[in-house]
Amino acid sequence: MERAAAEVEMEAAGDDVHTPHSAPSTASSARVSIWESVRACGLWGKDVDKAELRRRVVMPLYARRAVAAAVKEKSEAAGVPAAAAAKEEEVVEGEGEEGLAVVTPMVVFVNSKSGGRHGPELKLRLHELISKEQVFDLSDVKPSDFICYGLGCLERLAERGDNCAKDIRGKLRIMVAGGDGTVGWVLGCLQDLNKLKREPVPPTGIIPLGTGNDLARSFGWGGSFPFGWRSAVKRYLSKAGTSPIVHLDSWQAVITMPEGQIDELPHALKKVEPADHLEFNKENGSNLPEKASSYKGVFYNYLSIGMDAQVAYGFHHLRNEKPYLAQGPVANKMIYAGYSCTQGWFCTPCTASPQLRGLRNILRLYIKRANCSEWEQIQMPSSVRSLVILNLKNYSSGRHPWGDLKPDYLEKRGFVEAHPDDGLVEIFGLKEGWHASFVLAELINAKHIAQVAAIKLEMRGGEWDRAYVQMDGEPWKQPLIQDQSTTVEINKVPYHSRMINGDP
Numbered sequence: 001m002e003r004a005a006a007e008v009e010m011e012a013a014g015d016d017v018h019t020p021h022s023a024p025s026t027a028s029s030a031r032v033s034i035w036e037s038v039r040a041c042g043l044w045g046k047d048v049d050k051a052e053l054r055r056r057v058v059m060p061l062y063a064r065r066a067v068a069a070a071v072k073e074k075s076e077a078a079g080v081p082a083a084a085a086a087k088e089e090e091v092v093e094g095e096g097e098e099g100l101a102v103v104t105p106m107v108v109f110v111n112s113k114s115g116g117r118h119g120p121e122l123k124l125r126l127h128e129l130i131s132k133e134q135v136f137d138l139s140d141v142k143p144s145d146f147i148c149y150g151l152g153c154l155e156r157l158a159e160r161g162d163n164c165a166k167d168i169r170g171k172l173r174i175m176v177a178g179g180d181g182t183v184g185w186v187l188g189c190l191q192d193l194n195k196l197k198r199e200p201v202p203p204t205g206i207i208p209l210g211t212g213n214d215l216a217r218s219f220g221w222g223g224s225f226p227f228g229w230r231s232a233v234k235r236y237l238s239k240a241g242t243s244p245i246v247h248l249d250s251w252q253a254v255i256t257m258p259e260g261q262i263d264e265l266p267h268a269l270k271k272v273e274p275a276d277h278l279e280f281n282k283e284n285g286s287n288l289p290e291k292a293s294s295y296k297g298v299f300y301n302y303l304s305i306g307m308d309a310q311v312a313y314g315f316h317h318l319r320n321e322k323p324y325l326a327q328g329p330v331a332n333k334m335i336y337a338g339y340s341c342t343q344g345w346f347c348t349p350c351t352a353s354p355q356l357r358g359l360r361n362i363l364r365l366y367i368k369r370a371n372c373s374e375w376e377q378i379q380m381p382s383s384v385r386s387l388v389i390l391n392l393k394n395y396s397s398g399r400h401p402w403g404d405l406k407p408d409y410l411e412k413r414g415f416v417e418a419h420p421d422d423g424l425v426e427i428f429g430l431k432e433g434w435h436a437s438f439v440l441a442e443l444i445n446a447k448h449i450a451q452v453a454a455i456k457l458e459m460r461g462g463e464w465d466r467a468y469v470q471m472d473g474e475p476w477k478q479p480l481i482q483d484q485s486t487t488v489e490i491n492k493v494p495y496h497s498r499m500i501n502g503d504p
Helices: 033-043 052-056 061-073 077-095 117-131 143-159 165-173 180-195 215-219 230-244 274-284 307-321 331-342 407-413 433-440
Strands: 106-110 135-137 174-180 204-210 243-248 251-257 269-271 293-301 304-306 363-370 376-377 386-390 425-430 447-452 452-461 466-471 476-479 485-492 497-500
Touching: 052 117, 052 230, 061 077, 061 143, 061 165, 077 143, 106 117, 106 230, 106 251, 106 304, 117 135, 117 174, 117 230, 143 165, 143 180, 174 230, 180 204, 180 293, 204 215, 204 230, 274 363, 293 304, 304 307, 307 386, 307 425, 307 466, 307 476, 425 433
Parallel strands: 106 135, 106 174, 174 204, 204 497
Antiparallel strands: 243 497, 251 293, 251 485, 269 293, 304 386, 304 466, 363 376, 363 452, 386 425, 425 447, 452 485, 466 476
């Protein structure tokens, strides 16, 4: 099968777009996280001049003030008087910046709760390197607010004849300091620009603050926050301004429940209001009951159901209840390992609860293969206790459970080589914890199930009253009903996400 064509011409920003297959190879990324951190600590790599960096990425004062005011007041109109006041201030002080050439203006979102809680220190460092107005703490500012009001303010100024604001809007790049869930949250909000035809959509780079950082690994930003991070941050920003842009598929999941609701809703999901059911039915060919509770979300790396999601759910609750335990990726992974042992992942007694047994008890899997319009039911292997739907090669801190498959095996199974922009996802299963351990150690491959263009999962409780699900590192508890089906329908979003390739 020919892979999907991904190369497109850039909009007015004038950047070159590379195909996603120019993204770096990740075949050995699981083994190099420590080396990545050492290499980034400042002993290797060209030092970046702070003044030159600021010249390239800092917006003029009036534009910074306008965007900040619009986001704070949640009104794009609020930025106009803020811009005018800042221009007067520049004239009085004789430091007018409006005429300065805009090279690659940048905005950084920081999740202060990610990884080892480096966020607050990183935020202060970014204030020093660029400007306070161009750094947003996600604890205070939602990315949707910046996209709606901050970018809207720049667009309004541009409509009033401000060529500098127009240039900033066209060339803007975004950096996200956080884990996979944080990056997915920002990318999901950026997709609204496509729906509203507010182009160009700013491309996104990553400063890896999370535990797994699989999205960061996949696009050349490394697998861990570097030891010498103060000097490394300058290189992150410098690379983000000059590196090429690649594409990434994204996948929308629509969850329909006959009744009830999901408690502790993660950022990855939004509730679908009854008035929106007709729109979903039209877009996806679905038939959502009017009284059903429905949720939608988008994932970029993976969606999984089963024991791995249950372990992630327990970890997230512990981190929120006892944040002092989450002191860094190493401590986080040790906690993950502990939960894996206590939740029945490695050993399930014969008398154990049905919730610790195979997913086949509650799950039916339907797929659409590439270039096929008919649904096909796939038998779930009885031994599978975790079902993973994977868009990238990386999973669970840089591991490659799908494996690098040989051409004859691909042909035999009807698979093609997996890429992040091919319009397909890979479905595999993990059995008990010992099997998962060998898979994640890359000693064996996971249980290959299918490679597909669309998926429908039907879950019915029976003796189960809940299942655990996660999307890109954000887990939740999914309520189940004994004699009624909960469905998860997964389809490709019709446009790509734009990523900055950190290792061209």
